[in-house]
Amino acid sequence: MQGPLIDTLARQGVTRRTFLKYCATLASMMALPPAAGRAMAEAMAAVRRPSVIWLPFQECTGCTESITRSHSPTIEGMIFDMISLDYQETLMAAAGHQAEEARQNAMKANAGKYLLIVDGSIPLGQNGAYSCIGGRSNVDILKEAAGGAAAVIAVGTCASYGGIPKANPNPTGAVPVSDIVKDKPIVNIPGCPPIPVVMTGVLAHYLTFGSLPELDDKGRPKSFFGETIHDRCYRRPFYDQGKFAKTFDDEGARRGWCLFELGCKGPVTHNACATVKWNGGTSWPVESGHGCLGCSEPDFWDGGGFYKALSAPADPLKFAAAASVVGAAVGVGVSFANRAKKNKAKATHETITVADLEK
Amino acid sequence: MSASLEKGIHALKEVIDAPIASYFESCVHCGLCAEACLFHTETGDPKYTPIHKVEPLRRVYEREYTLLGRLKKMIGLSKPVTDAELDEWQELVYDSCTLCGRCSLVCPVGNDIVYMVRKLREGMAVSGHAPAGIRSATKNTVESGGPMGLKWPAVANVLRKAEESTGLRIPVDQEGAEYMVLLSSMEIVNYPEYIDALAKIFHKAGISFTLSSEAYEATNAGIQIGSSDLAKVIVSRIVDAAEKLKVKNVLSPECGHAYMAIRWEGPNLVGRPFKFNVVHVLELLDDLRLKGVLTMRDKLKDPLILHDPCQIVRRGGVLQAPEPLIRQVAENYIPIADKQKLNWCCGGGGGASAIHTEAAEALRATAFRIKKRQIEEAGVGTMVTFCANCRITIEEGFDHYEMNTKLLGLTELLAAHLEA
Amino acid sequence: MTDLQFLTWTRGPGLDLAVAVFLLGVLWRLIEIYTLGRKKDLAAPRHAPGASGLHTVFRRSLPPPGMLKRSPVSYIGGYVFHIGLAIIVFLGAPHVLLIKNLVGVSWPTLPSQFIGLTAVVTMAAMVLMLADRINKPVKRFLSTFEDWFTWAVTFLPVLTGWMATQHLLLPYTQMLALHILSAEILLVVLPFSKLFHGFTLFGSRWYNGRVNAHKGVPV
Incomplete structure (x- = not known):
């Protein structure tokens, strides 16, 4: 050949x-x-x-x-x-x-x-x-x-x-x-x-x-x-209008609304899927109803979960309980110290006389 | 003498409380309080911004009662408040603050700045940073009964003269009277007509009243200098006398700080609620007006405006009485824009009028321009007020600007037109 | 560190930390401040309509008579940027989603174009406030490092958020990561700066209202 x-x-x-x-x-x-x-x-x-x-x-x-x-x-x-x-x-x-x-x-x-x-x-x-x-x-x-x-x-x-x-x-x-x-x-x-x-x-x-x-x-x-999936996505107008599918089988999903809330990584993914499509131009993930996984980006597997919206944090309240306990403990600690200090100041109060007004 | 920085800091540590902490943490440095302070609006000097006047208090709060402040103090990151600093602040805390409380009314985060100034004065007083004028007024009141050193024989003399001129009896030390009347030295010395007026009104209303030879002075320089211990000594005389005479009510004179001292600070100074009511003379007069006792023979025709004394109205809560009373006696009362709780201070309250340094007097004169403007804008030749200290300050202002505006006391004005 | 790693960090450990410091700081500071106590007022109270702590909490949201005229920039600029921030934070779709993730409740949102416009207006108001702080003698006199710093810390999340959605200067991923990072800095700084007024102003207004209501003065 x-x-x-x-x-x-x-x-x-x-x-x-x-x-x-x-x-x-x-x-x-x-x-x-x-x-x-x-x-x-x-x-x-x-x-x-x-x-x-x-x-x-x-x-x-x-x-x-x-x-x-x-x-x-x-x-x-x-x-x-x-x-x-x-x-x-x-x-x-x-x-x-x-x-x-x-x-x-x-x-x-x-x-x-x-x-x-x-x-x-x-x-x-x-x-x-x-x-x-x-x-x-x-x-x-x-x-x-x-x-x-x-x-x-x-x-x-x-x-x-x-x-x-x-x-x-x-x-x-x-x-x-x-x-x-x-x-x-x-x-x-x-x-x-x-x-x-x-x-x-x-x-x-x-x-x-x-x-x-x-x-x-x-x-x-x-x-x-050069461009993100989100930039060229045919569902982009719904994003701009604030119309989001909330689950994969709700009214919004059926109407083809934006999949941002379902975890679509389109906004941070650079690829040509939205324009070239797959299988001879038949379709591509978002068109088939699933958000972009961001597979062409470094570390996409560790990007915080495929079904978590980009603006949604991975696990923000991880330390919340511990932090609240520590915060309250610090507060109570300072409070005790403050009260002790103030009570001591009050206890050691010397009655002021007119003589105390001048140096 | 024994004033010291340590005593000052110690006093501040005693008075700093949750409201003060909350106020300091809330301040965003928006500067709106400056717009409410006549010492700033009339001079344009940013150092007279109310929240800046309590900066030493903030520093002590931060160093003593916040964890971060304590840590900073420990590693030497925050400098202690010094004598020199308090000395610099004396002008800001006393000369340029009349405790008028207008700033507390406008702060968008809700800071009660005058509350903080009052507390800061506790530390200023015992660290020896109170102005000489207020110091001697305090000393006089504690040692001889009144800020001017007035003694009972002199007062008795004035009362006798009042009895002569009115032909009415003025009882002294009479047990079980409905009202025990308090006076202020300024009224006794400068405006004895007030006593005549009261006697007339009491007799017309048929209400029993008395004066106490042990407690006739209502003003309390202890409050103005900012020493609760001394203020307590002064106010205790009144409480003791009133309880000894078993009176139902104690009548506060027109004087604003006197009313503040006896009505609002008094019970907190002695540490218990009073067994009698404290009534401001305008409250009594308005009550009589509603009862139909306060009928007028004729009315004053001159167009006039009212000057609401800060400590009686904005800070004292006697909000509703003054206007109906002035309308009762004046045909051409002109309400001004900033009236009632929004009034502008005369510039001499909070002990400021007792400071006789050249700088303080010049500052008071400058601050007085706001009252001058109010009078000119209203286009009137008469102003009525109901506080002896305001009257002194305003008259000084009139003299300074060579204004021929007439200044009248409300109680006397009512008495003068009272139907016999 | 790649863009996505940076973004993942800000969404993950960065946010965990920021939220933790925020909660820790808020609780610590609130307890520190409000347990200092205060004396009971022993004077016989005077009652007046409209005078109470709660009244003042609400009343102070409006300028007292005459004040709007005296300081229009402070009031109008202040309103615009506070309300603008509230609209962006509580009615922007990605933010509501964040709140839903945090606390589980959500509500309808506004179109992103409107949020974008609000951001522009908010930033304009903030720049105006900054100019006022520089120009006005009183504000300049009162200003410390903290005032300039907290201005920047508040401004940056708005700027980066807006720039991310408008695709300006940096790729979206980087800008989004910077936006989240700047918001995290804001969370960390808030309890330990004057930004804490967002919490304490209710207490301050209430105390002021209550102290004066005792005397029968609606403040």
Whole structure:
């Protein structure tokens, strides 16, 4: 399956026109100028498949599932197929020493040029013993693979920010890619799982311009993560009007009112779900009636409960009883001291005479 | 002599109570009390802001009765109140405060500031920071019976003269009388007409009354200087005499602080409720008016305004009597905007009129401008009041500004027009 | 610390602590203040209509005659910012939700645009009050560090709350976290500063009303 991408696509029944349209859409999603769509199409049509090594660490395969499992073949899926995926444990046919050999070969052949995709977090506890492949710890493999990579793409919240493995109490000492790799450009594509088009968008950008897209302060492509779910949510007008669903089956829920009070994390979550949607634009969590979990944000698992409103504290009265007791005790203590002092002053009162008016 | 800072602090520790604590904790430094104080409105000087006048009291409260203050004191973060500071505050606590209580009426968080000034004076007095004028008035009252050093023979002399001029008997030391009449030295010396007026009214109403040769002076400089012990000595004379004569009522003279001392502070000073009632002369007069006894021969035609003495009206609670009484005798009474409990002080109450330093007198003159303005705005040539101390202060003010306004005492005015 | 960690801290341990210090402080201070006692008034009372502690608690919410004219900025500015704060705190949807979480009761809320507008008006009034404090000789004379500090501590939650909802300057998450943090600072400072007047003013008005009602004067 060598040769330009456009040929492969043609074989799959994707016309040039469809591909062009797709590139234009992709360009607009990434907030690139309209001309970029054509440039992207041309570049991608002609490009030879770059070598990609995909390293899975502490992960659930959800990210891979998200990208590969679609009801019908999508262009995202196909573009993904079209890269030279030289190592992907879940997808590759090879196993055991063969697989490791393939990885070593690809790294040698494309040294300094291959893209490294990582999903899953990296455990550091017990010298990395919590997750090993072929007898080597994840952290070892990552360091080695990152050494020859042109760039690293951290796919999913685990690779980007540590994700669920890193959730309190983080038994494996999980860390994100960015804690290990310091000398390569890293793109974080968080989400649990991430949106497929974001991955292809980043790949397309890299293939077209030979560089990574502009990132925000959390290493995410600004074009997809620049706005919050809340900003673009179709239920936003209800928030502004103060119309909230109070339970999942009340009148407000049926009318599609805002899910803020039911714990929606939309206001603090940066992602493209509200505009791109899922499953080929079918729907997305809020549209299906459930608040956003905030899965593309660091530490979303420890964000104070999925069903607690953002303005609602986790457990504010935790110390209330103890504090009240201590406060009352201090008050009573001072009160006794004060009364003793005042009574003493009264008891030692010396009757004033006119002589006491002058010094 | 034995006044000392320690005694002052000791006295403050005795008087600081829950209201004072609550007041200090509530103050938000909004400065509205300044707008209610004539010493601020007439001078524009922010140091006369009422709540600032009790700053030493606040400091003692904080250091002695709050946990944080005690901790600060322990580690040396808060400085003790010093003699120099109290000396600086003397002017603020005495010269520029007449205990008029107008500030207590406006504070939005409800602080009773005059209550605090009165308590602060307890500490000021025994630390030797009371002005010489009030000190000598207190000394005179305790040692010789009255602030002016007036003795009974002189009073008896004035009473005799009153008997001569009215042709009516003025009983002395008569047991079981309905009313025991108290006077103030100022009335005896400056306004003896008051005695004539009372005699006429009592006789017309057919009410028995008496004076006591042991207790005729109602004013209480002990209250003004802020020494409850001395105030108690003074007020006890009245209580003893009234109980000895078994009178039903004790009649307070017009004088405002006298009324405050005997009616409101008195029982608290002696530590028990009285066995007699204390009645202000205006309360008696209004009662007589309602009973139809106080009928007038004719009415005064001059347009006039009323000056409500602070200690009788705002702080004494004689709110309703003055206006009907003035209407009884005056045809052209003009009610002013800030009347009754909202009145502005004459500037000489709370012992201030006894302070004769140049600065204090100049300050009083400046503060008097508010009364001057009230008179000018009303466009009247006559003002009526019912407090001997207000009368002295107002007349000083008239002299200072060379005003030819007439000043009348309400009781005398009523007596002068009384139907025979 | 990431934004969300910061927010989670302010919503979690930060709030736990702030609420704890607030409750501790309020109880301590109230007991400290109101157990100092006072003497019974032995003078025979005079009764007058409208004179009582409770009357004064309510009556002092309105300016006494003539005072509005003398100090319009203090009164109007004071009303606007106190009422504005009350509207924002007690009728803003996220705040009512917080109250519901704390004590279990809730009530209808106002639209967020209205709350936003109220916040702007409230801040304007507070800035006006600050300018008045700087300009007016009496207020400037009385002012200590505490006055400026408590102004800032009260102003910041309004500002950060408004900026968070308007998406100004910082990302919402950070601003929301700052908003909650500033409110927590307010909770911690309140019992130990002049902001405690929110509690003691009822006691003060009551004492003043009661002492004077004993003499028959409605104050």
